[in-house]
Amino acid sequence: MNIAHEPAASAPDVPTEAAPAPDLPLAAVLTDAAAVLASAGVPTPDVDAELLAAHVLGLSRGELAAVALRGGAFSGDAAEFAQLVRRRASREPLQHLTGSAPFRHLELRVGPGVFVPRPETEMVAQLAIDALRAVPDAAPIAVDLGTGSGAIALSLQTEVPHARVHAAENAVDAFVWAKENFARIAPEARLAFVDLAQAFPDLDGAVSVLVSNPPYVPDGAIPRDPEVQHWDPPSALYGGADGLDVVRVLSEVGLRLLRPGGTLVIEHGEWQGAAIRGLLTDAGWRAAATHPDLTQRERATTALRP
Template sequence: MSRQPLRLAILDATRLLEEAGVPSPRTDAELLAAHVVGVERTRLGLVPLVDPEVVDTYRALVGRRAQRIPLQHITGVASMGAIDLAVGPGVFVPRPETELLLAWALAVLEHTPTRPPVVLDLCTGSGALALAIAHARPDAVVHAVELEPKALAWARRNADTQAGRGDTPITLYHGDVTDRTVLTDLEGGVDLVVSNPPYIPEGAVLDPEVAEHDPGSALFGGPDGLSVIAPMISNIARWLRIGGALAIEHDDSNGGQVAALLRERRVFGEVAEHPDLAGKPRFVVARRVATETESARRQ
């Protein structure tokens, strides 16, 4: 059989994905094509013709995406910053929105006086934030905590891969970020805390890719989405040094509540809310500005 135009296969795939309700049919059709032929999406135009077997493989993957299986589960890869991460069943797929939190964190580290800076990633999942920071800042000492064993296994796999490529190794911990006994040796010694914790209120209506494939333990944070965030804040207070910064991603429905929880703790200052690219509240930042003793004196 003669070779076939890849462009026509992509058009057919786009129509199929659109009919299936996939939110970004053209983008996903092109990303799957790029995955199959082994080029960057921007270079698909350099592959005008492909063998029939390639088209068959492509159509099979498109069929899986039409079943609302996450694109990243099909390709096995998700991105964060300048790195790619292995993902699949049992671990939360990193979202593009978290790139904004990452950019904020790296900007903060540019003005962090201590060297090497100490970073702590809470609810690390696949290791996305921890590993992206370690890649961008090889001088940083990065720690990451995850409760779910399956997710931690993905994080270890990604950490081993990045270390094998020459990145500074990170230290992974199996633990509950709301547990007062976790990482007591880091108390008062962390320059930056970042977290993308479970924060969706229970009962929220989610796309099939999320509801059926992301682990519920990585998604839901109780009735108001704050069952992990609220107790975690006390631990963040004890981990951060004076002047240290934090960033917590949250649901677009509870950002004001997260900011209020931080303002209630007088050890924090410079509390600010940040929107995502769609203008929705997405993460809250703050700094530790006082000790518990100094805070008590102010009250």
């Protein structure tokens, strides 16, 4: 997750979006909806308007663009679309409105109570996938702690199909979403409702890759984006006074679960790399290294179990 912080802003005034008139050109409907979203401060108003319209019309975004280019009319439920635009203008997450979030090659079911996976976490998953693929075992073992929607674990299972993937989640609402995604995408992966510190004692010393996107926002910080501040579950955001309480737990659990030479992968805020490297090195981990994302922000740290 990539979360900026600043003093909380007041809730935006939500412009009124009237339902599109029958047979109004789709292009005009999209333009009007994007204007409403832009005036509410939505960061990507054009994209969001298109995705909401595609959701209502049952089309892909490409198919929607084709209809608009042909001058086609908006043929969906106008009242439903207007309501979705109003809700997005109030900064309810787009993924909650459509019920899904893309992650790598996956489409994950998400909604209230689960952290919406972010594009930057795809790089964290790639680090774990690369480490898992490098293991010579016929069935290497990977663990994702605090799986949320299941994004990282399901990426590991589907992209390294010979691996045995185990995932843990200890928040009830998030576990419900993860259970749905696991059943639909990779029922062979193991999902457990368990506290992270007590996860998978049957795997002690046998795991090749341990990965996590833990809560790492300091308790006193306020997420800037309303979608984060008001909709992401606090248990997925806040990690103690310095944001590293769960990272300390991951260090302890990793030393228990991973086999010698096994890889630990942790997502974190761009300002936390040095502190996490120091924490892991002091705990005995080897080769702690922080990795930049595609925008060159330091977003993940890896280390090897001694």
